[in-house]
Amino acid sequence: MNFRKKFAVRTGDRIKLSEFDPDENFDLSKNEDTAELIRKYTKQLTEYQFRLYAENRRSLLIVLQGMDAAGKDGVINHVLAPMNPLGCRCQSFKTPTELELAHDFLWRIHAAAPRRGEVVIFNRSHYEDVLIQRVHGIVPEKVWRERYDFINDFERLLARNNVTIVKFFLHISREEQLKRFKQRLEDPGRNWKISESDYSERKYWDDYQQAFEDAINHCSFDHAPWYVIPSNHKFFRNLAVSEILVDTLGEMDLEMPPCKVDLAEIREEYRKAKEEEEKKR
């Protein structure tokens, strides 16, 4: 499959979310074959991430967005957790603090941007400022509309600084969300995830879909594409996300950097040190 091509929104594209089927699975199903494929991708991802870290020249920013229960935490757990925490950081953006609100909306985001060699996952992101803030009228239309440009300026700055940007919209249906809310109610291990606003937010479903669609259409570029991932099937969501990440990193031609020292010399030092040790015995 080439999920990357299938789900990418690139420079100039204009999409309609209603034309994307959240149930799409290309006739694949959750079985040993697809599980094996995900494992293969995950292994490749960890290899690429290690090379990115060793190279210390470029970085990767993964933005995860979606409705409540769309599977952001799931993607982090299944696809990204195996990466080496030494060069991988997950950054969640919750309701802004008083200090964050005392600055422009990108202040807290910029501070969390990846350093060279790092993979950073944004669990929610600056896009909340054109989503929840728009839907609930926290800022007037003039303000959130302008933010598309500020977001594009900001992502262009990162991209120019060798940050590869990949943005996933985890696309689920209204019915699937309700099903997952029910699971949270019935499974004591998931009760903690239930929040007061789960159901009250559902009445804004269409407004959120519109806000996502507009954000995707205004802020998709070849250097920072959005991917609309059919996410009603968790196995498929994980498969698509990991394949897209593998393809993205694969394209970067990550190579282990050459050794910076004279190995013959170091081997000689090792030999001497060993000799010394043996004499002492």
Added chain:
Amino acid sequence: MNFRKKFAVRTGDRIKLSEFDPDENFDLSKNEDTAELIRKYTKQLTEYQFRLYAENRRSLLIVLQGMDAAGKDGVINHVLAPMNPLGCRCQSFKTPTELELAHDFLWRIHAAAPRRGEVVIFNRSHYEDVLIQRVHGIVPEKVWRERYDFINDFERLLARNNVTIVKFFLHISREEQLKRFKQRLEDPGRNWKISESDYSERKYWDDYQQAFEDAINHCSFDHAPWYVIPSNHKFFRNLAVSEILVDTLGEMDLEMPPCKVDLAEIREEYRKAKEEEEKKR
């Protein structure tokens, strides 16, 4: 005088630094009158700053740039130090650290941006990235040229977030710089300011002037003007800078915010507390 109008570079203006006389003083001289005027401005500044702090809605960013010995530290000491440190912060930008270099050039700058209610002074700034980095070829032309746009995007973001931006280029002559270097040599109290690069940098004087001129011409807007301040005369530099700041803050119509509590009620509480205290005695 209206120094603000005289020295401002605004949207669309194109200046030549060679046409600005660093010796300009409009026939004023260092005497009790001008000293008194500076004191008056300084007092007004501290009043405005307090209101900005109390209002907690907008902020002020002052960018100071200039050749070595142009008087950046002097302006901070004479004009800005009287402000209340509670709502005023001075941020110096030195050679970037390894962590700062591992991010885009605006990363460390954005992190230091003023919060609501704050006055922040940038002692050097993001402009170094189109000055020293250009003059010494630390980055190729393609890179520093693009930075003008990134700087403008960034300052527009701040301005939209109610940050008033004022940028001062302290303009001195080559001869004046040499004179000041000599003072540093002769005054043991100033020896610590001497750096190895003082004289070696002087041979890049013209390159720096060109870099400053281009930065000013590319990055001057009504919402973030540069001011070219004749700075050979220290008293005049202080006078001009403080007048411009007073005028800028004056235009913001800063008012003490209304009291948020019922004063009559609080007075009654005070009366009761006092009564209680007196009974106990």
